[in-house]
Amino acid sequence: MTAATPTLPDTTPESRTSRFALNEGTLRGVILAAFLVLIVVFFSSRSDAFFTSDNALNILVNASVIGIVSLGQALTIISGGFDLSVSGTVPLGAVVYALLLNDGYGVFGALAGVLVAGAICGFVNGLIVAKANINPLIATLATMSVTGGLALTIADGVQIPFDDPEQGVLAEQSLFGVNNHVWILLGLSLVVFVALRYTVFGRYLYTVGGNREAARLAGIRVDAVTTWVYVFSAAFASLAGAVLASQLLTGSGTAGTDSGLQSVAAVILGGASLAGGVGGVPGTLIGVLILGTLANGMAIMSVPAFYQTIATGVVLLLAVGISQIRRISRRGR
Amino acid sequence: MTAATPTLPDTTPESRTSRFALNEGTLRGVILAAFLVLIVVFFSSRSDAFFTSDNALNILVNASVIGIVSLGQALTIISGGFDLSVSGTVPLGAVVYALLLNDGYGVFGALAGVLVAGAICGFVNGLIVAKANINPLIATLATMSVTGGLALTIADGVQIPFDDPEQGVLAEQSLFGVNNHVWILLGLSLVVFVALRYTVFGRYLYTVGGNREAARLAGIRVDAVTTWVYVFSAAFASLAGAVLASQLLTGSGTAGTDSGLQSVAAVILGGASLAGGVGGVPGTLIGVLILGTLANGMAIMSVPAFYQTIATGVVLLLAVGISQIRRISRRGR
């Protein structure tokens, strides 16, 4: 038998076009962005107070804590994991930040402490998930308990107000009248965006999330990648805690305890898949903004509290549903 | 090419050993049960008040609400899904139950109403997950908002005390001095156990959870199975709400809102996998009991509040970790 010719009939002619056509993920992002615009238009038509630059900043200010957490969460979800423990790490970061500030370490010293504390929590998470091979949902649910309890213990159950109320610099406005923590969010977004798109670490992440075993067989240090992901996620969450404390001028062991589910919702809303291997920064930010805009708009419209809850759920469904319409239904999960 | 004789040495489908050998799942269950015993022994050695029949009943009474929810959650997780919306369905069930009781429908009438309300919520969940193909975590996170908001709306934000305090029969003691809702839990456990093990529906569940696409190709109505699973889960949660209302003699729109994560924790602790296709009733019950016993034992020992939170996390990790030790690390996810 002789060798076959290398050209095979099913090397589809479209393969060339695909680079220019919208791929599934981008399309989804565009639809979601359109949905966000729709929400904004709706609220603007209902209230004059909504579509103002002040209120835009308002939305950003409110969204930035959960936004920072969501950036880290996006990393874990893309890597095929899950980090509920941020619900405990955010208050831990807040409490540690307030303590260190009050102990006179200054904003930068306190921030360093917060990042280290977060990184330690994340390292433990990473070891548990990567080495002990425990399902990330249950592992981080457990460490959420631990870090949350630690935050309360450190604060002895009470809130720690900043001794010097002028130390909320993270929450203050600077360049262009935009709050510092919004800049932090934007800066981190850029860094994560570049890391995911253009660095080897980013490729590792998508590979590990897409198929752990394939990554392992390809010689990627899956455990190390996984551990790093949790370190980043916890460090981001801890930083978000410092921001939250700066907003409140108080380190509270009970603030931000809903950030786990909230950030997961934002990331998934932004097009990531819980199966791993899919997702990105633009989608995540749009997800955060949709949730934030919704909360803001409804509060401005004085929608009764319970209806707000219901409406949030419905809009979440709509957003995910709409962005999925074009999806090829061929595969189940 | 030549042929082989048809009989091969160990084509032994009838091999006797396998029926008695411990398979991975059973082994895991045994280890977990041993862990539970360990916890019991520990607390018994620390407090005389712990190891009494009264306190055993105490634990059961506390565990039965989350136990009933977890049975339903086990179904969704085995089928490869996830139901966070129980956090909203439990209070909805509680509120509806109280309303119907106060409207004079009697316990059975009210129960019927509660089950119907739950089933409707579950049906919607099922449609969203199965037909709209939205990831169950995000879908049920959204419907959790909706059902939770509905509960508050129906109750108009207030609690609905039973007009007749004698109507808490679900929470009363009957046969052998055991509370009715504990009997309900045991009865349901038996039903679900049998359903999972011995019925066609149970088989379909494991198949769909094990590989959705393979199930579909095998002609299983994957959508229908999925929808039923969510109907059951919500009906169970709703029933759990009625039990909770009976315990409190009040339908409260804010009670039981932690049942989503709690039940997921119990089911996973009990050996189920979030990837689907694995899990069962005995494991789930052990998971529920471990969490319940821990809370009870620490309260009796007067462990300081925040340390209880921390300890719960640590023990959860230990339990999952230990039961995993023997696991073959071959497959990543």
Added chain:
Amino acid sequence: MTAPVLAVEALGKSYGRHRVLDDVTFRLAAGETTALLGENGAGKSTLAKVLAGAVPPDSGRVLVDGNPVQLSSPRVALEHGIAFIPQELVYVPKLTVAENVCLGRWPRRAGFTSGAALRRQAAAEAERLGFDLPLDHAMDTLTLAQQQMVEILKALARRSRVILLDEPTAALSSHDSERLLNVMTGLAADGVGVLYISHRLDEVFRACRTVHVLRNGHLVRSSAVADTTPRGVIEDMLGRSADEAVAPTRDRAWARPVLSVRGYERAGLPPLRDVSFDVGEGEILGLYGVRGAGAEVIAETLGGLHPEVTGETTVDGSPVRTLRRPLAARRAGIAYVPADRKSQGLALTLPVQQSLSMLVLRSLSRFGVVARRRERTVAGKLAADVHLRARGLGQLVGELSGGNQQKVLVGSRIAMRPKVLVLQEPTRGVDVGARLEIHRLLRRLADDGTATLLVTSDIEEAVNLSDRLLVIRDGAVVSEFPRPDFRSQSDVLHAAGGLD
């Protein structure tokens, strides 16, 4: 004499109490192509996985260039120059072909990488080895055969000193297989050591220099290929003398059509153009075409996977209204064996018994409750029919060797006793002995009246088993071979367009 590039000494491996590898010792020299043979479940894949660092051995040593090494992870193995293509494809579904080819080896500069450079790198590798693949497509949009080609390219592109190939040709057409064998020969000439696992003895005898045979985890033969015969090798595999190959009987006269397909059309890729054929009662109709010609789409359509295909289908005289989903196919009496057992066929978390009974559960139950005794009997019978090697009916499918998983898949479809049996790659990864048994089984089912449609990329299987063979090319039926035999092989290949 220089040390062999790879050697193992007294290797042992157990799963639980089950001894999978026992005291295995062999060596692989640079530039040597060696075949590793054995029945399904003999331990071939396990050995390969140990050598690739994917599975730790219980005992024994591995030596690279005569130095003992700890292959504690695939990463370490790769560092020692050992590349591996596993039997079950392991790729990243959402990434593009280019990214999968360069997995773990992105072009990098100070931690940064670029998509364009990656694509260039992948294109260069593909070009060098003569592979034509849609580099920008997501992996999960490819056919199984294409995916297999990507996996092969991925391993070859690593420029390793040792390449372990675990049944790489099981899902490939003869054209692609041939291409691969040529590349292998080229690699060996360049001093690469190749370990080749296959159930296709003809390939082994053409492409390999030495052969090792595993039986129940023991190495029972190591010799030069020239010193043995296919027959001898098979006897080593089985541990007893092999039966004479019996050409399947096909004396039946043409019978009434049970399955009729009329005017199948499909616009997408690959397209179908006015495909019509009948399968008679008791007939095995083969469909053969090169990768992408459309044969597999026809099978998938009959399995209910392509609602977009238009045309008419008749089963047993009554028209099938729609084949929109697999359930409809099943209801029409069509049993379908999909090509990819892992993603489409089996739930690896289920025990063997439940996998075998999956499609007939309703008939084994009363009022929704499964009659476990009957299920056990039925499953036991099926397991014997397909010559399953398992520790018991309770063993999880995921723990079976690849070939045995395939047998479970075929068994579960046969259980339906269907009017029409549609098979895609029915013996993918099945050993020679069991393959013949499955062929006999299919023949027996046909004799009982089942109309069988066989789509296989294995030309030998196609001509041996089919009563009639249709060649598909560019989505259309281009020629028909009544009663094909091994002499028709090259004609069939010509007609299919593979030899132009």
Added chain:
Amino acid sequence: GSSGGKSSAAGDFTISAANYTEAAALFRVIHTNLDDVIKAKDTGVAVKWYDNAGDPAKMTQNARLMVQDKPDAIVMYPVSNTTQGIGKIIGDSKIPCVSVNLATPNCAFLNIDNRALGIDSAKIVGAEAKKRGWNASNTTVLIGQNAASGEQVNDCVRYFHSTIAPILGLPTVEPTSITPNMTKVSANAIQFDGGSQLQPSFKAVKNLLPSIPKNHNIILYTVNNDSTVGALRALQDAGRAGNDTLLMAGLGGDEQGIKALREDPRWVAEGDIFVSWWGQYAVAMAQALAKGAKPPAEVTLLPQVVLDKNTVDTYHQPGSVDVKQLPPLVESNDYLKQGGFLQVVGNIEGLK
């Protein structure tokens, strides 16, 4: 203040108010009762409501939105002691502000005296228990805190304990050393965290019950009636709620508390804080502030009184929870008269 919000009629006094949460009856009545009054009478006040939902982050968002409304005054019911941040936001806006129940920087503070409530309730319960001969050998005090709501709120249970312990000869513990993390207060006292809610209280008490000696009588007091009722259900379930083995004091003055005080022999005191009127007091205070009144530096007191079985009908219509009249103004809140709103609403003892 500046011009009013868009939703109100021209010339109205506009207020943006944020409630602790709308999901609990206790707080919801603040909103609904005020709405009823405004709807029923021509008060010239327009209130726009926000819901803090028990969440500090949400509260911060609401503070910003309220400032954005540019109302004549702000009323804030903070969710925890994390008020420095919102104090800054509100302070920067220069809008007069009333903070209810928890102090907020740059806001005038309107509150009940939790400490006094605890002490007064302890005196009533203590007297009854002493009469029955309860002492260190046969009594356990069960107090239910809500750690998340901060120190001030939990003062009631801490001072309750420190008051009742000496009366019955139980081990004394400094109120300030009873921390949120504490479960075992002394050999005769246990603290649990019921989160001010029914079910968590039920669960917590259910779990700790076995640690209370079987022969002990129980004295129950918590931060609110939801928590007390939840604990009571658990005690009932365990058969530990007999008429001669349990004494309770409620806190809230809501329907369940008043009803229980009238009907339940074990429920011997009720800290009545007239929560449903807090909205009215807050509005009056906001108006007074806008008119330039100087509030006391510490706190402006809300109406409160600890009722026992004999005094319950002094302030409530017989057989109902409807408030007949409110306690008279005291020194610290006398200036609320300047606002004028209380006069419109009427029914405060001694105020026309």
